[in-house]
Amino acid sequence: MTTSVAEWHQRATTGNRRAVGRLLSLVERGGSEADAITDLTFNTLNNAPVIGITGAPGSGKSTLTGALVSLLASQGLKPAVLAVDPSSPLTGGAILGDRIRMDDRVYAATHNSDQSTHPFIRSMATRGHAGGLALAVPAAIRVFDVAGFSPIIIETVGIGQVEVDVAAVADTTMVVVTPEGGDSVQANKSGLLEVADVFVVNKADRPGADQTKRDLDLMLDLSHVSGHDEIVGWRPTILMTQATAADDDESQITGVWSAIQTHQEHLTQSGQLAVRRRERLRAEVRSRVEQSLLADLTGVLPAVDSPELDGTHSPLALARRVTDRFRSPGSPQSK
Amino acid sequence: MSDASAPDTTVRHRVILAKLGLDGHDRGIRVVARILRDAGMEVIYLGLRQTTDSIVAAAEEEDVDAIGLSMHNAGHMTLAPDMLAALEAAELSIPLIVGGIVPDEDLQPLLDRGVACVLGPGASAEEVANSVRSAIAGAR
Numbered sequence: 352m353t354t355s356v357a358e359w360h361q362r363a364t365t366g367n368r369r370a371v372g373r374l375l376s377l378v379e380r381g382g383s384e385a386d387a388i389t390d391l392t393f394n395t396l397n398n399a400p401v402i403g404i405t406g407a408p409g410s411g412k413s414t415l416t417g418a419l420v421s422l423l424a425s426q427g428l429k430p431a432v433l434a435v436d437p438s439s440p441l442t443g444g445a446i447l448g449d450r451i452r453m454d455d456r457v458y459a460a461t462h463n464s465d466q467s468t469h470p471f472i473r474s475m476a477t478r479g480h481a482g483g484l485a486l487a488v489p490a491a492i493r494v495f496d497v498a499g500f501s502p503i504i505i506e507t508v509g510i511g512q513v514e515v516d517v518a519a520v521a522d523t524t525m526v527v528v529t530p531e532g533g534d535s536v537q538a539n540k541s542g543l544l545e546v547a548d549v550f551v552v553n554k555a556d557r558p559g560a561d562q563t564k565r566d567l568d569l570m571l572d573l574s575h576v577s578g579h580d581e582i583v584g585w586r587p588t589i590l591m592t593q594a595t596a597a598d599d600d601e602s603q604i605t606g607v608w609s610a611i612q613t614h615q616e617h618l619t620q621s622g623q624l625a626v627r628r629r630e631r632l633r634a635e636v637r638s639r640v641e642q643s644l645l646a647d648l649t650g651v652l653p654a655v656d657s658p659e660l661d662g663t664h665s666p667l668a669l670a671r672r673v674t675d676r677f678r679s680p681g682s683p684q685s686k
Numbered sequence: 687m688s689d690a691s692a693p694d695t696t697v698r699h700r701v702i703l704a705k706l707g708l709d710g711h712d713r714g715i716r717v718v719a720r721i722l723r724d725a726g727m728e729v730i731y732l733g734l735r736q737t738t739d740s741i742v743a744a745a746e747e748e749d750v751d752a753i754g755l756s757m758h759n760a761g762h763m764t765l766a767p768d769m770l771a772a773l774e775a776a777e778l779s780i781p782l783i784v785g786g787i788v789p790d791e792d793l794q795p796l797l798d799r800g801v802a803c804v805l806g807p808g809a810s811a812e813e814v815a816n817s818v819r820s821a822i823a824g825a826r
Contacts, residue, residue, distance in 0.1 A: 369778075372749035376700075443698070444723035450744060451733040471747055476728050478698065 356384050360391045363498045368471065371498045375473050378490035381483060385490060392493040398628075399501035400615055401492055403521030405509035405546075410527045411553040411594045416506050417453030418597035418604045420470045423502070431471040431500035433491050435484070435507040438476040447474035449506065471500055485638035489520065489631065520631045522624060523614045525549040525607070528567070530559035544570065547587050548614045551607060555591035564589055584621050585614065651677050699822055700750045704732035704741050706757070706765045711786075714807070715756035718785060718814060722754075725815035738772035745773070745780055751822045752802075757786040762796065770800045781821040785809075 356377065362370035378385045406412045416432060423430045434449035450472055475491065477484050488505065495503045505521055526547035531554075544550075544567075552563050567589050574586075588610040592603045618624035651673050653659045659669060703719050705712060712734055719729045730748045732741065745753060755769060766784050773780060781802035788796065788804050796804055802821035805814055 368743075369746045369749075372747050376749040438728075439723060442724050442726045444726045445728045446719050446723050446731055447728060448731040448733075451731060469743065472744075473747055474728075474730050476698075 356387045357391065360388065360497075363494065364395070366499055371471060371494060372473070374494045375475075375491050378494060379475060379478075379483075379487045381486060385486070388494065389490055392490075392497045396493060396496050397499065397501065399496045399503050400523070401521045402502050402504045402611060403524040403546075404504060404506045404527065405524065406527030406551075406553075407529070408508055410529045411592075412506055412508075412527050413449040413452035414594040414597075415527060415551065415553060415592065415604075415607070416449075416504060418594055419607060420453060420472075420504065422601070422604050422608060424470050428502070429470070429500050430502055430504060431473070431495040431498075432504045432506060433473050433475055433488065433495070435475045435477060435488070435505065437508060438478050443478065445476035445478075447476060449474055471495070471498075485516065486635070486642065489635045516634070520634060522618060522627055523548045523611050525551060525611065527551045527553050528563060529554045530557045530563045548585065549607070549610045550587055550589040552589065552591045553594050556593050556596075560591060564591060583623065585617050585623075588613070648673075648677070699727045699752065699818070700730060700748060701727050701818060702730045702732060702741065702744055702748065702750045702753045704736040704744075704753070704755060705734050706736055706738065706741070706755055706769060707759070707761060708735070709757065709759040709761070710734060711758035712756070714758070714786060715754075718754065718756070718805075721811045721814050722818060724811070725818075727815075727818070738769050741769065742772050742776045742778065745778055746776070750780060752781045752783060752818055752825075754783045754785060754818070757784060757788070760787070762786070762788055763792055766796055766801055767799050779825060781825040783818060783821055785814075 354373075356374075359370045359373050359377075363374050374388055378388050404412050404416055413434065416434070420430050420432060432449075432453065434447070434453075436445060436447050436449060438445040453472055473491070475484075475487065492503055492505070509526065524546050526544060526549070528544075528550065530552065550567055552560055552567070554560070571586055571589075590603075590606055590610055592607065593600075594603075597604050615624075618627065653669065653673070659672070701722055703715050703722075705715060715733075719731050722729050730744065730750060732744055741753065744750075753769070753773075755766065757765065762784060766782065769782055773782065782800070783803050783805065784796060784801050785805040786807075788806065793804055802824065803817045805817055809817070
C-alpha cells in the first residue's frame, strides 16, 4: 500500500510532520512526483516570510539559526529550517551536521510542549547538480508554507554562486561574517556581501570584530555613493553577536530578529516584497526552462566518436551546428 | 520539450547517526559517518546526548532510511530496545543498526528484539556500508 502524493499533501496541510518529511524527499528527487507536488502546493500558499541565512563555513550560521529558531518558537511562532550543505563531489555522499548546532537549543526551548508546535528542521545536500537545488529549494519552501510553517529559514554555506543564489531568493537575506573574514578589500570583492539585507558580525568577542564592522560600514558607504541604497531604499543593518552565548544574553538574538522584522516591514511598505517575489518566481521559471532544455541537449550533442569531432572543425562552428539543429526549422526562435 | 523535470535516478540513502543518552565516546561514530558519506550516503549527524524522542523527531523530519546508534556505555540492552519501542510507538518502520562495544552473548538477543544488525569495532568500511545497505533493503 503506497501512499499517493495527493494523500501526503493532504496530511501535510493538516500539520502531519512525517508527511512534510516525505514531500520534502520527493521534491528533492525531482521528476513527475515533484512536479505534482508543485501543482498541489502552488494554489494554496500562505506566503510565509522566507529568510535566507548564509556565510562562510564555521562562521556560526547554524548556531545562530538554532538560537533564532528557539526564540521564535518561544514566541509561539512555528518556524521551519532548510539547512543546505554540500555533497561530496567524488562520492555524492554528505555529512549533514547542522542539526547538532540547533537541536539542543530547540529542544530545550520547546521541551514538554506539544510536538506539533516544534520547529521543523530539514537537512538537504546539494547533490552535486546546481540545477536540481535551484528547483528543490523553492519547492521545499512551498511544502513548508502549505504545512503552516512561518517563517521559513533557508540556511546555506555562502560559497559558490548556487548557494548565494539560493540565499538571495529569500525575502530577507542575512549574511554572517566573522572577524577573521579578511580586510575591507575582501569585503568588496565578495559577491556574497552584495546580497545582504542584514549583516551579523558573529564571534564578536574575538579581536578585530570592531574593525570588521567598520569595514562593512565603509563598504556600505560606497554603495550609498554608487546609488545602490536609493534604488532599494534600504541600507543593510550591521549587528554584532556571540551566538554561543545566546543562552546567557538573549538580547543579541532578539536584536537579530528585530532587524529582520524591520527589513520585512520595509519590504512591505516600499513594495519591494512584491518585486522580490516576482524575481523569485522568475528565477524558478528560468531554472526549469534551463533544466528542460539541458535534458534535450544531451541528444543533440555529437557523440565522442562522431566524425565531426576529428579536430578539423572549430568549437564555434560545431556549436552553431548544434544550436541550428536544436532550433528546429519553423520554430519561432530559429533564424 | 519534456514537461517533467528529470528525476534524480541515483538512490541516495539517508541515515541518522546518533548516540543515545550519556555516552561521550564519539570517535567511532565520526569514523562511521565518514565511511557512509564515502559510500555515497547522506548522513544526518545528530551526535551526542540524544533522546529517543529527539531521534524519532529527526527521523520524521529528515525522512531517513535507517538509524545508526553508537553505543560504548554498556547500555545497549536497555537503550536499543527503548529506541525500537519509540520507533514502534511513532509507527516508523525504519531499520535500527547498533554499532560499538557489544559482548558476543548480547548479539543474538539484540537481533531477536528487532535490531537489524550489530557492527563491532572490527568491522571494515566495506562491511559497515554493506550492512547499512542490506538493512535498508531488508526493511523495504
